[in-house]
Amino acid sequence: MASGGEEKKSRILVVGGTGYIGRHIVAASARMGHPTTALLRDLAPFDQAKARLLQSFRDAGVTLLQGDLYDHASLLRAVRHADVVISAVRAPQVPDQTNLIAAIKEGGAHVRRFIPSEFGLDPGRSATAAVEPARSIYGSKVGIRGAVEAAGIPHTYVACNYFAGFALPSIGQFMPKAAPVDSVVILGDGGTKVVFVEEGDIGTYTVLAAVDPRAENKTVHIRPPANTMSHDELVSMWEKKSGKKLERVYVPEDAVLSQIKELAYPMDILVSIAHAAYCRGEMTSPLDHPQDVEATLLYPHIQYTTVDEYLNTLL
Secondary structure (H helix, E strand, O other): OOOOOOOOOOOEEEEOOOOOOHHHHHHHHHHOOOOEEEEEOOOOOOOHHHHHHHHHHHHOOOEEEEOOOOOHHHHHHHHOOOOEEEEOOOHHHHHHHHHHHHHHHHHOOOOOEEEOOOOOOOHHHHHHHOOOOHHHHHHHHHHHHHHHHHOOOOEEEEEOOEEHHHHHHHOOOOOOOOOOOOEEEEEOOOOOEEEEEOHHHHHHHHHHHHOOHHHOOEEEEOOOHHHEEEHHHHHHHHHHHHOOOOEEEEEOHHHHHHHHHHOOOOHHHHHHHHHHHHHOOOOOOOOOOOOEEEHHHHOOOOOOOOHHHHHHOOO
């Protein structure tokens, strides 16, 4: 979408479209009027929740195409009819996106943009700053960036920071699954700024960036100003809304690092990511212009969901 211009509709292919973020990207693409295709392993899943999701795609006008990240012929069929390819595959499949890159290189003559699956902290910054096991995950994403660039494929990387639906229901905690009742666990000193983004907004910003010349070969950071706050500030906001004072239990960084080594999968991954955010400040480190651009500055017309609004839904 050119600045101030009318957006030209693009044929968008989403790989991993039934995943946690992928479904929001598919919905946003269809809502914006792009001819949208979702590449799926199973077009008639037994799981009823997934079947309902696929029906919602059909109702939105999305084309469902059977295929697989490990089936080269199906990838070729898919990319031959795409202007934009967005991958939202799960973390274990990130290294295997080389299959998708090969298909785009071979048969994607019309592909003007590829967005690999990252959707979290910026791996370009976190691959060296994070501790294991998060470091290896970010390292695999950096490896895919290298493969994309070596193939000469126009690309956009999306760093969306924390998923609001994952982090906010527990008021920023990672061990419990519900809002705190009496006390809240805070990693580090509670003062480091982090960023929360609602999943539907991630989908919207991703699709906007995918067709925007200003985002080509750049990293788009989604950092809504109203959603950039410390854990202490988040807890204070919740206390004001809920009317209940919480005991704040601070876990020093060295204790967090020791805990990560003792945790089993997948909690070791989640807490090591939280360490990079809450203790190292990886979500709000300065942007490197002109390689980095910020989504809310590119698209000021988008009314994103604020943390304040999200917390109201938890009351």
